[in-house]
């Protein structure tokens with residue numbers, strides 16, 4: 001009788017211990033989850049195209065590297081050097097007919113709608129000021145994190161219907177190719193861009209990085225590239241990048257502990 005009571009007491013203690021582990025783990029997960037959500041913005045150097053400062057336009061764009069001139073492009077035929085296909089510009093004064101009403105800061109980027117015209121930035125990229133990478137943008141794709149790129153876009157007046165602009169998050173493979181992990185094709189229509197004075201946000205979302213992904217631990221790259229001939233230009237501003245911890249690891253842990261707890265209860269339940 002005494003031995004049976006002792007056994008019952010130990011069984012009850014075991015159930016309490018399992019419940020305590022489950023609850024403590026759950027609480028720890030929730031604390032960790034809440035403490036990280038919303039606190040993971042990644043700074044993008046010159047993501048708002050505020051430098052170099054200009055009162056009109058400047059084809060130099062700090063911190064961003066321009067795509068190389070493609071073989072098909074003939075500056076004489078188009079009347080612009082390849083370098084002139086993108087640059088920073090100053091917003092006009094409030095009240096002006098072409099004033100952008102939600103420009104972040106005072107400047108933004110213009111990009112001609114010429115195929116392959118664009119800019120990119122990663123750990124190994126350069127800008128107009130030096131051929132040596134500054135390594136200022138050093139974020140990497142961390143396992144268990146998902147990534148969100150948000151960019152303000154304006155389609156310029158007269159852009160051809162269907163002209164596109166590609167936003168991408170990439171890594172460099174072993175051959176130094178820029179390989180998109182996620183991309184969004186922004187396609188112009190008069191309906192989706194009813195004016196050229198207000199930025200619309202577009203996003204690229206990369207789901208939680210897995211340990212086996214080729215980009216796990218690799219430096220993050222951002223690219224903004226015109227996809228087709230559009231007979232006009234795009235404006236770009238306020239490039240934002242954030243990382244969000246994948247909650248499924250906590251959910252899986254809680255699910256696993258909950259399963260163990262239930263199994264243990266069933267094991268000790270009298271027949």
Ligand SMILES: [Ca+2]
Nearest residue numbers: 048104105107
């Ligand atoms: Ca800006």
